[in-house]
Amino acid sequence: ETGVTQSPTHLIKTRGQQVTLRCSSQSGHNTVSWYQQALGQGPQFIFQYYREEENGRGNFPPRFSGLQFPNYSSELNVNALELDDSALYLCASSLGTRGRNTGELFFGEGSRLTVL
Amino acid sequence: DAKTTQPTSMDCAEGRAANLPCNHSTISGNEYVYWYRQIHSQGPQYIIHGLKNNETNEMASLIITEDRKSSTLILPHATLRDTAVYYCIVRPATSGTYKYIFGTGTRLKVLA
Numbered sequence: 001e002t003g004v005t006q007s008p009t010h011l012i013k014t015r016g017q018q019v020t021l022r023c024s025s026q027s028g029h030n031t032v033s034w035y036q037q038a039l040g041q042g043p044q045f046i047f048q049y050y051r052e053e054e055n056g057r058g059n060f061p062p063r064f065s066g067l068q069f070p071n072y073s074s075e076l077n078v079n080a081l082e083l084d085d086s087a088l089y090l091c092a093s094s095l096g097t098r099g100r101n102t103g104e105l106f107f108g109e110g111s112r113l114t115v116l
Numbered sequence: 117d118a119k120t121t122q123p124t125s126m127d128c129a130e131g132r133a134a135n136l137p138c139n140h141s142t143i144s145g146n147e148y149v150y151w152y153r154q155i156h157s158q159g160p161q162y163i164i165h166g167l168k169n170n171e172t173n174e175m176a177s178l179i180i181t182e183d184r185k186s187s188t189l190i191l192p193h194a195t196l197r198d199t200a201v202y203y204c205i206v207r208p209a210t211s212g213t214y215k216y217i218f219g220t221g222t223r224l225k226v227l228a
Contacts, residue, residue, distance in 0.1 A: 004159075033215075042203060042218030043160065056215055090159050104150075105216070107159030 003027060004093050004108035012114045013081050021076045021111045025093030032074040033105065034066060035090040043090055049074055078113075086115045119143070120204045125223040128198075134191040136222050138204030141185040146208050149180060150216070151189045153200040160203065160218075163189065194226045 003026035013019050025032050031050045035043035045058035049068035063079040072093070078085055089112075092105040121139040128134040140149060150165040164171055164178045166187075171178045177190040191198055203221040 035218075040220075042220050043216075044218070045215040048215070058215065092159070104162035104165070105152075105160075107161070109157075109159050 004091060004106050006089075006091050006108040006111050008111055009109065010112045010114075012116060014116050015081055015083060017081050017115075018077065018079045019081060019113060021078075021089050021091075021113070023074045023076070023091030023093075023108060025072045025074065025091075026106050029093035029095050029106070030072055031094045032068055032072065033092045033094070034074070034076045035092065036060075037088040037090060037110070038084075039087070046076070081115045083115050086113060088112050119206050119217060120219055122202070122204055122219060122222045124220070125225070127225050127227055128191075128194045130196060130226050130228050131193055134194040134198065134224060134226070136189040136191075136202050136204075136224065137186065138189070139186045140204070140206050143184050143206050144208065147206045148208075149178065149184075149187050150205045150207065151176070151178065152203045152205065152216075152218075153198075154203070154221070155197075155200040163202075194224075196226050196228060198224065199226045200224060 005024045007022045033048040034046040036046055037043040046060050047054055048056040052068045065077045068074045088110040090107050090110045092107045094105050148165050148167050151163040152160040154160045163175050164173055166178045166180055180187045201221040201223050203218050205216045
Protein backbone atom coordinates (compact mmCIF):
# COMPACT_ATOMS: atom_id res chain seq x y z
CA GLU A 1 0.00 0.00 0.00
CA THR A 2 1.39 3.39 -1.01
CA GLY A 3 -0.98 5.64 0.91
CA VAL A 4 -2.17 7.23 -2.34
CA THR A 5 -5.91 6.90 -2.79
CA GLN A 6 -7.94 7.65 -5.90
CA SER A 7 -11.66 7.97 -6.51
CA PRO A 8 -13.76 6.79 -8.12
CA THR A 9 -12.22 3.43 -8.99
CA HIS A 10 -14.44 2.94 -12.04
CA LEU A 11 -16.75 5.19 -13.97
CA ILE A 12 -18.57 5.34 -17.28
CA LYS A 13 -19.24 8.52 -19.22
CA THR A 14 -20.51 9.38 -22.67
CA ARG A 15 -18.80 11.43 -25.36
CA GLY A 16 -18.90 15.15 -24.72
CA GLN A 17 -19.34 14.85 -20.97
CA GLN A 18 -16.93 16.10 -18.34
CA VAL A 19 -15.25 14.08 -15.61
CA THR A 20 -13.40 14.86 -12.37
CA LEU A 21 -11.03 12.36 -10.83
CA ARG A 22 -9.64 12.78 -7.33
CA CYS A 23 -6.40 11.85 -5.64
CA SER A 24 -5.28 11.98 -2.04
CA SER A 25 -1.51 11.92 -1.84
CA GLN A 26 0.66 10.19 0.70
CA SER A 27 1.08 12.14 3.92
CA GLY A 28 3.86 14.71 3.64
CA HIS A 29 4.13 14.54 -0.15
CA ASN A 30 3.91 17.91 -1.87
CA THR A 31 4.01 16.80 -5.50
CA VAL A 32 1.32 15.03 -7.49
CA SER A 33 1.65 13.66 -11.02
CA TRP A 34 -1.09 12.32 -13.24
CA TYR A 35 -0.67 9.63 -15.87
CA GLN A 36 -2.97 8.13 -18.49
CA GLN A 37 -2.60 4.44 -19.30
CA ALA A 38 -4.42 3.06 -22.32
CA LEU A 39 -5.01 -0.67 -22.52
CA GLY A 40 -1.79 -2.54 -23.30
CA GLN A 41 0.38 0.57 -23.11
CA GLY A 42 2.68 2.08 -20.52
CA PRO A 43 1.51 5.12 -18.54
CA GLN A 44 1.81 8.53 -20.23
CA PHE A 45 2.60 11.67 -18.27
CA ILE A 46 -0.23 14.22 -18.27
CA PHE A 47 1.01 16.87 -15.83
CA GLN A 48 2.47 17.50 -12.42
CA TYR A 49 1.55 19.83 -9.57
CA TYR A 50 4.02 21.11 -7.03
CA ARG A 51 2.69 23.18 -4.14
CA GLU A 52 -0.56 23.99 -5.95
CA GLU A 53 1.08 25.04 -9.22
CA GLU A 54 1.37 23.10 -12.45
CA ASN A 55 5.09 22.73 -13.13
CA GLY A 56 5.26 20.22 -15.94
CA ARG A 57 2.95 19.01 -18.68
CA GLY A 58 3.00 16.22 -21.21
CA ASN A 59 1.52 16.17 -24.70
CA PHE A 60 -2.13 16.49 -23.71
CA PRO A 61 -4.65 19.09 -24.92
CA PRO A 62 -5.96 21.89 -22.68
CA ARG A 63 -9.21 20.05 -22.04
CA PHE A 64 -7.11 18.06 -19.55
CA SER A 65 -6.72 20.30 -16.53
CA GLY A 66 -6.01 19.91 -12.88
CA LEU A 67 -5.86 21.39 -9.44
CA GLN A 68 -3.84 20.84 -6.34
CA PHE A 69 -5.20 21.90 -2.97
CA PRO A 70 -3.39 23.24 0.11
CA ASN A 71 -3.46 19.76 1.64
CA TYR A 72 -1.73 18.54 -1.57
CA SER A 73 -4.66 16.45 -2.72
CA SER A 74 -5.42 16.84 -6.41
CA GLU A 75 -8.06 16.67 -9.10
CA LEU A 76 -7.85 15.82 -12.77
CA ASN A 77 -10.59 17.28 -14.95
CA VAL A 78 -11.27 16.22 -18.51
CA ASN A 79 -13.76 18.18 -20.60
CA ALA A 80 -15.48 17.19 -23.85
CA LEU A 81 -14.70 13.52 -23.40
CA GLU A 82 -13.69 11.52 -26.45
CA LEU A 83 -13.75 7.76 -26.96
CA ASP A 84 -9.92 7.69 -26.87
CA ASP A 85 -9.98 9.10 -23.35
CA SER A 86 -11.00 5.64 -22.14
CA ALA A 87 -8.07 4.59 -19.98
CA LEU A 88 -6.73 3.99 -16.49
CA TYR A 89 -5.83 7.32 -14.89
CA LEU A 90 -3.06 7.06 -12.36
CA CYS A 91 -2.12 9.53 -9.69
CA ALA A 92 1.33 9.45 -8.12
CA SER A 93 2.69 11.45 -5.22
CA SER A 94 6.20 12.25 -4.17
CA LEU A 95 8.25 14.57 -2.02
CA GLY A 96 9.90 16.96 -4.40
CA THR A 97 11.72 20.23 -4.61
CA ARG A 98 11.45 22.71 -7.40
CA GLY A 99 14.69 21.72 -9.06
CA ARG A 100 15.56 18.23 -8.01
CA ASN A 101 13.39 15.14 -7.92
CA THR A 102 15.38 11.97 -7.60
CA GLY A 103 13.04 10.05 -5.38
CA GLU A 104 10.49 7.46 -6.23
CA LEU A 105 6.91 7.91 -7.25
CA PHE A 106 4.14 6.35 -5.20
CA PHE A 107 1.21 5.42 -7.40
CA GLY A 108 -2.42 4.94 -6.51
CA GLU A 109 -4.52 2.08 -7.88
CA GLY A 110 -6.03 4.28 -10.56
CA SER A 111 -9.44 5.33 -11.82
CA ARG A 112 -10.67 3.38 -14.82
CA LEU A 113 -12.67 5.62 -17.15
CA THR A 114 -14.80 4.22 -19.94
CA VAL A 115 -16.19 6.65 -22.51
CA LEU A 116 -19.10 5.39 -24.59
CA ASP B 117 9.36 7.89 -27.44
CA ALA B 118 10.82 5.78 -24.65
CA LYS B 119 14.58 6.03 -24.27
CA THR B 120 14.78 2.36 -23.35
CA THR B 121 14.33 -0.95 -25.14
CA GLN B 122 13.11 -4.06 -23.35
CA PRO B 123 12.02 -7.53 -24.48
CA THR B 124 8.27 -7.79 -24.79
CA SER B 125 7.93 -10.85 -22.59
CA MET B 126 9.88 -13.38 -20.55
CA ASP B 127 9.14 -16.51 -18.55
CA CYS B 128 10.91 -17.61 -15.40
CA ALA B 129 10.55 -20.70 -13.24
CA GLU B 130 9.46 -20.12 -9.67
CA GLY B 131 12.42 -20.03 -7.30
CA ARG B 132 14.90 -19.20 -10.04
CA ALA B 133 16.49 -15.82 -10.66
CA ALA B 134 14.71 -13.58 -13.13
CA ASN B 135 17.08 -11.41 -15.16
CA LEU B 136 15.35 -8.60 -17.02
CA PRO B 137 17.51 -6.68 -19.51
CA CYS B 138 17.14 -3.09 -20.60
CA ASN B 139 18.96 -1.20 -23.30
CA HIS B 140 19.46 2.54 -22.86
CA SER B 141 22.23 3.28 -25.31
CA THR B 142 21.50 7.03 -25.50
CA ILE B 143 21.59 7.60 -21.74
CA SER B 144 23.17 10.88 -20.62
CA GLY B 145 25.68 11.28 -17.84
CA ASN B 146 23.16 12.77 -15.43
CA GLU B 147 20.36 10.29 -16.05
CA TYR B 148 19.37 7.64 -13.57
CA VAL B 149 17.96 4.23 -14.44
CA TYR B 150 14.70 3.44 -12.66
CA TRP B 151 12.73 0.21 -12.53
CA TYR B 152 9.05 -0.04 -11.73
CA ARG B 153 6.66 -2.93 -12.02
CA GLN B 154 2.92 -3.10 -12.50
CA ILE B 155 0.95 -6.05 -11.29
CA HIS B 156 -2.33 -6.54 -13.11
CA SER B 157 -4.93 -3.88 -12.30
CA GLN B 158 -2.66 -2.04 -9.87
CA GLY B 159 -0.60 1.13 -10.08
CA PRO B 160 3.12 0.87 -10.86
CA GLN B 161 5.37 0.05 -7.93
CA TYR B 162 8.90 1.39 -7.48
CA ILE B 163 11.60 -1.29 -7.36
CA ILE B 164 15.03 0.28 -7.52
CA HIS B 165 17.12 2.95 -9.22
CA GLY B 166 20.79 3.68 -9.84
CA LEU B 167 23.23 5.97 -11.60
CA LYS B 168 26.34 3.95 -12.34
CA ASN B 169 27.05 1.64 -9.44
CA ASN B 170 25.24 -1.62 -8.89
CA GLU B 171 22.45 -1.34 -6.39
CA THR B 172 20.64 -3.86 -4.21
CA ASN B 173 17.62 -3.61 -1.96
CA GLU B 174 15.16 -6.02 -0.41
CA MET B 175 13.30 -6.45 -3.67
CA ALA B 176 15.97 -6.71 -6.34
CA SER B 177 19.45 -5.97 -7.63
CA LEU B 178 20.30 -3.56 -10.44
CA ILE B 179 23.40 -4.20 -12.51
CA ILE B 180 24.48 -1.32 -14.77
CA THR B 181 27.19 -1.90 -17.36
CA GLU B 182 30.35 0.16 -17.14
CA ASP B 183 29.42 2.17 -20.25
CA ARG B 184 25.91 2.62 -18.78
CA LYS B 185 24.29 1.68 -22.07
CA SER B 186 22.41 -1.24 -20.59
CA SER B 187 21.27 -2.65 -17.29
CA THR B 188 19.76 -5.79 -15.82
CA LEU B 189 17.20 -6.08 -13.07
CA ILE B 190 17.61 -9.25 -11.07
CA LEU B 191 14.90 -10.81 -8.94
CA PRO B 192 16.97 -13.40 -7.09
CA HIS B 193 14.25 -15.91 -6.26
CA ALA B 194 11.18 -15.24 -8.35
CA THR B 195 7.77 -16.09 -6.92
CA LEU B 196 4.37 -16.25 -8.57
CA ARG B 197 3.62 -12.82 -7.09
CA ASP B 198 6.43 -11.35 -9.19
CA THR B 199 4.37 -11.90 -12.34
CA ALA B 200 3.96 -8.36 -13.66
CA VAL B 201 4.99 -5.87 -16.33
CA TYR B 202 8.43 -4.44 -15.58
CA TYR B 203 9.34 -0.97 -16.82
CA CYS B 204 12.87 0.40 -17.23
CA ILE B 205 13.00 4.20 -17.32
CA VAL B 206 15.77 6.76 -17.58
CA ARG B 207 15.40 10.31 -16.34
CA PRO B 208 17.68 13.16 -15.32
CA ALA B 209 18.54 13.57 -11.67
CA THR B 210 17.94 17.30 -11.73
CA SER B 211 14.64 17.23 -13.55
CA GLY B 212 12.04 19.43 -11.94
CA THR B 213 9.29 17.02 -12.82
CA TYR B 214 8.43 13.41 -12.37
CA LYS B 215 7.86 13.00 -16.09
CA TYR B 216 8.70 9.38 -16.54
CA ILE B 217 8.61 8.06 -20.10
CA PHE B 218 7.30 4.54 -19.83
CA GLY B 219 7.65 2.18 -22.74
CA THR B 220 5.58 -0.98 -23.02
CA GLY B 221 7.84 -2.84 -20.58
CA THR B 222 8.61 -6.55 -20.21
CA ARG B 223 5.78 -8.85 -19.27
CA LEU B 224 7.33 -11.36 -16.86
CA LYS B 225 5.46 -14.55 -16.18
CA VAL B 226 6.69 -16.68 -13.29
CA LEU B 227 5.79 -20.31 -13.83
CA ALA B 228 5.02 -22.80 -11.07
